[in-house]
Amino acid sequence: PDSALDDCVGADVAGLLEHPLAAVRVAALDAYLMHVTPHTPDHGALPVALPAGSSLEKSKARARAVVELLDLRAGGTVLVVGVVNSLLEALRSRGIGYVPCDLKGGVTEWSEPVVADALAAAGGCDALLVSGMTLGNGTFEPLREHALRHGKQLVMFAQTGSAVLPRFLGHGVSAVCAEPYPFFWLDGGPGVVHRYRSSGGVDRHGTSGVVRQHGSSGGAR
Incomplete structure (x- = not known):
């Protein structure tokens, strides 16, 4: 509502971290963490350049950057929370199955049904690929707990909470593709997203994937 603004x-x-609206608390925490731990290599972020082009071309490039964070072979199944057709297309191209989930329901570009209950669908999936928007609507924490309990990968693609979610690495979240404002689709020029991983390894763009931790997840609301 306007009053929140x-x-x-x-x-x-x-004061804003005590606001009654979760969306305001998340936005305030995101702004603060962006200030003290910006998306730089010193804080564990690995930049991935997005080429100039149409919104669709840039969306496909972003989707590849996100899906590469999944350590899953062909034949596996991913729960995708927050349906983005370019992400589904990237999974299809790798022979990875998926269960699309979104609170709006509906169907995908390929006429596949979209389920509305993410947690109910999570049990039948090998990994979780989840939008940062779940931070604001109360659905993130159950999915994080599910990933922890069952030892599953939880990869976040985040515009919402892009600076918040890397703080959960090692606490249920295995990787994050962070996309702070301004977003890739706002113009046709080149852009960048920032990838984080929870453990050592080599990023597919050739950079070490070691992430520095900056405290536990307990401070995030």
Whole structure:
């Protein structure tokens, strides 16, 4: 509501972290963490350049950057929470099955049914690929707990909470593709996304995947 915007103008972070609306708390925490731990290699971020081009071309490039974070062979199945057709296409091209999930329901570009209950569908999947928007609607924490309990990969693709979710690495989240504002689709020029991994290894772009931890996940609301 408009009143929430009025609450934010001129407010300090400490006050906004106690705001009754979860979306405001997430936004405040994201802004604070972007300030103190920006998406740089010093903080574990590995930049991946997106080429200039149409929104569709850039979306496909971003999808490849996201899907490469999944350590899953062909024949596996991924729960995709937050349906993005370019992500589904990237999974299809690798022979990876998926269960599309979105609160809106509906069907995918390939007329596949979209389920609305992510947690109910998670049990039949080998890994989870989840939108950062789950931070604001209360569905992230059950999925994080499911991944921890069952030892599954949880890869986040995040515009919402792009600076928050890397703090959960090693606490249920295995990798993050962070996309802070301005987003790739706002113009036709080149862009960048930032990838994080929870453990050592070599990124497919040739950079070490070691992530520095900056405290536990307990401070995120």
